Amino acid sequence: MLYREAGQFKTSYGADQAIFAIPQDRVVFSLILVIGFVVVPLVASEYMLLTIMIPFLVFALAAIGLNILTGYAGQLSLGTGGFMAVGAFAAFKLATSFPALDVVPVFLLAGLVAAAVGVVFGLPSLRIKGFYLAVATLASQFFLIWMFNKFPWFFNYSPSGVISAPPRSVFGIAAVTGAEASPVAKYLFTLSFVGILALAAKNLIRGRIGRSWMAIRDMDIAAEIIGIKPLAAKLSAFAVSSFYVGIAGALWALVYTGSVEALAFDIDRSFQILFMVIIGGLGSILGSFLGAAFIILTPLFLDRAGLWFGFPVPVNVLTNLENMIFGGLIVFFLIVEPRGLARLWQIAKEKLRLWPFPH
Amino acid sequence: MEFLEAVFVTPFASIADNPEFLLEVIIGGLLTGVMYSLVALGFVLIYKASGVFNFAQGVMVLFAALTFVGLINLGMPVWLAFLATIAVMVALAFVIERVVLRPLVNQEPIILFMATIGITFFLNGFGQLVWGSDIKVLDIGIPKEPIIIGGILINEFDLVAAAVAGVLVAGLAVFFQKTTVGRALRAVADDHQAALSVGIPLKTIWVIVWSVAGIVGLVTGIMWGSNLGVQFSLSLIALKALPVLILGGFTSIPGAIVGGLIVGAGEKVAEVFWGPAFGGAIEDWFAYMLALVFLLFRPQGLFGERIIERV
Numbered sequence: 001m002l003y004r005e006a007g008q009f010k011t012s013y014g015a016d017q018a019i020f021a022i023p024q025d026r027v028v029f030s031l032i033l034v035i036g037f038v039v040v041p042l043v044a045s046e047y048m049l050l051t052i053m054i055p056f057l058v059f060a061l062a063a064i065g066l067n068i069l070t071g072y073a074g075q076l077s078l079g080t081g082g083f084m085a086v087g088a089f090a091a092f093k094l095a096t097s098f099p100a101l102d103v104v105p106v107f108l109l110a111g112l113v114a115a116a117v118g119v120v121f122g123l124p125s126l127r128i129k130g131f132y133l134a135v136a137t138l139a140s141q142f143f144l145i146w147m148f149n150k151f152p153w154f155f156n157y158s159p160s161g162v163i164s165a166p167p168r169s170v171f172g173i174a175a176v177t178g179a180e181a182s183p184v185a186k187y188l189f190t191l192s193f194v195g196i197l198a199l200a201a202k203n204l205i206r207g208r209i210g211r212s213w214m215a216i217r218d219m220d221i222a223a224e225i226i227g228i229k230p231l232a233a234k235l236s237a238f239a240v241s242s243f244y245v246g247i248a249g250a251l252w253a254l255v256y257t258g259s260v261e262a263l264a265f266d267i268d269r270s271f272q273i274l275f276m277v278i279i280g281g282l283g284s285i286l287g288s289f290l291g292a293a294f295i296i297l298t299p300l301f302l303d304r305a306g307l308w309f310g311f312p313v314p315v316n317v318l319t320n321l322e323n324m325i326f327g328g329l330i331v332f333f334l335i336v337e338p339r340g341l342a343r344l345w346q347i348a349k350e351k352l353r354l355w356p357f358p359h
Numbered sequence: 360m361e362f363l364e365a366v367f368v369t370p371f372a373s374i375a376d377n378p379e380f381l382l383e384v385i386i387g388g389l390l391t392g393v394m395y396s397l398v399a400l401g402f403v404l405i406y407k408a409s410g411v412f413n414f415a416q417g418v419m420v421l422f423a424a425l426t427f428v429g430l431i432n433l434g435m436p437v438w439l440a441f442l443a444t445i446a447v448m449v450a451l452a453f454v455i456e457r458v459v460l461r462p463l464v465n466q467e468p469i470i471l472f473m474a475t476i477g478i479t480f481f482l483n484g485f486g487q488l489v490w491g492s493d494i495k496v497l498d499i500g501i502p503k504e505p506i507i508i509g510g511i512l513i514n515e516f517d518l519v520a521a522a523v524a525g526v527l528v529a530g531l532a533v534f535f536q537k538t539t540v541g542r543a544l545r546a547v548a549d550d551h552q553a554a555l556s557v558g559i560p561l562k563t564i565w566v567i568v569w570s571v572a573g574i575v576g577l578v579t580g581i582m583w584g585s586n587l588g589v590q591f592s593l594s595l596i597a598l599k600a601l602p603v604l605i606l607g608g609f610t611s612i613p614g615a616i617v618g619g620l621i622v623g624a625g626e627k628v629a630e631v632f633w634g635p636a637f638g639g640a641i642e643d644w645f646a647y648m649l650a651l652v653f654l655l656f657r658p659q660g661l662f663g664e665r666i667i668e669r670v
């Protein structure tokens with residue numbers, strides 16, 4: 001590292017428990033925030049904001065949601081896409097039914113709806129676990145998507161089944177959904193939402209609830225014996241996770257793509273987010289961001305790489321090549337570091353702290 | 360009210376009106392179920408022997424079928440193409456064991472699961488890169504005429520599929536029960552460490568198991584492929600096999616068969632008689648819901664090993 005914590009002594013429990021215990025860390029993090037909130041909107045092109053930054057943030061939020069459930073509470077879920085769809089459709093229904101409502105409460109309420117649905121589909125986790133549970137969560141995936149496709153009430157009887165997001169603004173300041181919203185406003189709105197929710201997640205995990213989740217993950221029977229209620233812990237994990245995933249779905253549909261359709265949340269989406277969580281690192285908030293960045297950027301990079309080499313590659317060959325490279329990279333990363341990019345970052349930090357001395 | 364009637368009255372009325380139709384639906388469903396069982400069988404083999412939840416089974420089916428069709432289209436006779444594809448699947452098993460499984464020994468199950476999803480992506484791209492991604496017709500002379508047995512309409516093809524599945528399961532049963540390798544496989548399935556300590560080479564066993572799963576995948580691919588054509592969607596049948604697995608239990612071969620039959624028949628009956636009440640297309644999720652409800656009462660599946668936990 002460029003800086004070391006030598007000479008900085010913690011004098012209170014509060015200081016010891018801080019998220020950023022060292023002043024330099026706080027400086028670095030503030031810098032990242034400044035870059036995120038000021039520099040990126042000034043510098044980045046519209047294309048970059050709309051196709052890289054916003055989906056990255058939305059995916060990071062969904063990955064945090066799944067990470068809470070799978071990484072912290074140990075309940076493997078393949079139903080993420082379904083819960084995203086719940087958030088998206090709930091936000092759409094709320095926004096169109098109550099046009100006076102601001103975007104922020106719409107999104108929060110959509111998250112709560114998703115949380116309620118998540119609790120219902122989390123009930124089987126009280127009886128089953130591991131891969132049996134994973135397959136059981138697939139039930140929610142298929143059922144929810146089928147439901148949103150089947151009942152016209154959900155998409156306001158639109159004949160095509162695809163609906164565009166109604167234009168809404170945040171606190172009357174700037175439009176963030178609909179056709180007129182500027183990319184910068186969309187980006188800043190998403191960034192604020194994701195930033196606050198990520199902070200909330202970090203604190204939730206450090207608190208009593210988070211510890212009960214981790215106890216359940218590490219060994220549920222032992223956790224039960226030391227007095228953690230599995231019912232409360234598992235269902236709260238499902239609720240909080242679905243809340244996050246639901247808001248991510250709402251952001252995806254209303255802010256990012258601007259259209260709500262159930263097909264965007266199919267089983268592939270669930271796997272994509274599971275990839276982010278695993279590649280980024282199970283049980284790490286930072287990992288969720290790293291994983292999302294990796295999964296978003298790799299296909300873009302591979303797309304470009306074909307152009308760089310200068311030989312024209314037919315589109316279908318390119319897609320297949322991309323699949324191959326992507327699959328290979330996943331296996332490669334799992335072999336190199338099964339605990340993900342967050343762990344690699346940690347190792348790098350530890351190495352740098354000693355550098356240039358070997359011990 | 361209307362909905363309740365559509366759920367609780369109409370289906371039973373139509374069943375009572377025409378019980379033969381119900382029988383026809385059930386038999387049709389059972390025969391589809393056989394096909395699900397074939398896919399589930401590949402999963403069970405690998406899960407039993409290595410504890411890996413092999414998501415790539417679906418794409419192995421696709422890859423085997425693509426290779427098989429591709430070789431036939433290159434002008435190979437069917438039997439030679441069959442043998443050549445088996446050779447390819449065995450080679451694939453070698454590569455997977457060496458490149459993916461061996462470095463990941465002793466990792467958590469979820470990591471291995473993710474690795475198999477990586478394999479899924481890779482094979483998907485590779486298979487379609489080599490053989491092209493257009494739909495291919497596979498016709499190796501399985502009859503497809505509908506015939507009438509005892510007043511019930513049955514597709515000949517389904518009967519052939521059932522017979523093939525029966526032969527395959529019988530063959531596997533003999534292989535597992537009577538041969539030395541089969542015994543070694545069962546020993547590994549029971550307890551990895553104990554098997555290692557009596558001198559069973561784990562690595563070889565894994566290659567064998569993945570090869571067998573690949574061959575099962577080839578047979579599945581031929582059956583599904585002659586029915587639907589060989590195309591990308593073939594790999595999606597893996598998703599249909601998952602509820603079969605949890606119904607039957609991850610570790611049980613009879614479970615895969617019985618689970619497949621239950622899912623196949625249940626799905627068809629639900630779609631035909633209860634589908635209209637829900638607006639149709641409930642086949643997509645019915646199997647999962649069935650499995651979910653079932654799991655609430657029996658968490659280890661029908662024939663799964665009882666889960667005993669200690670702190």
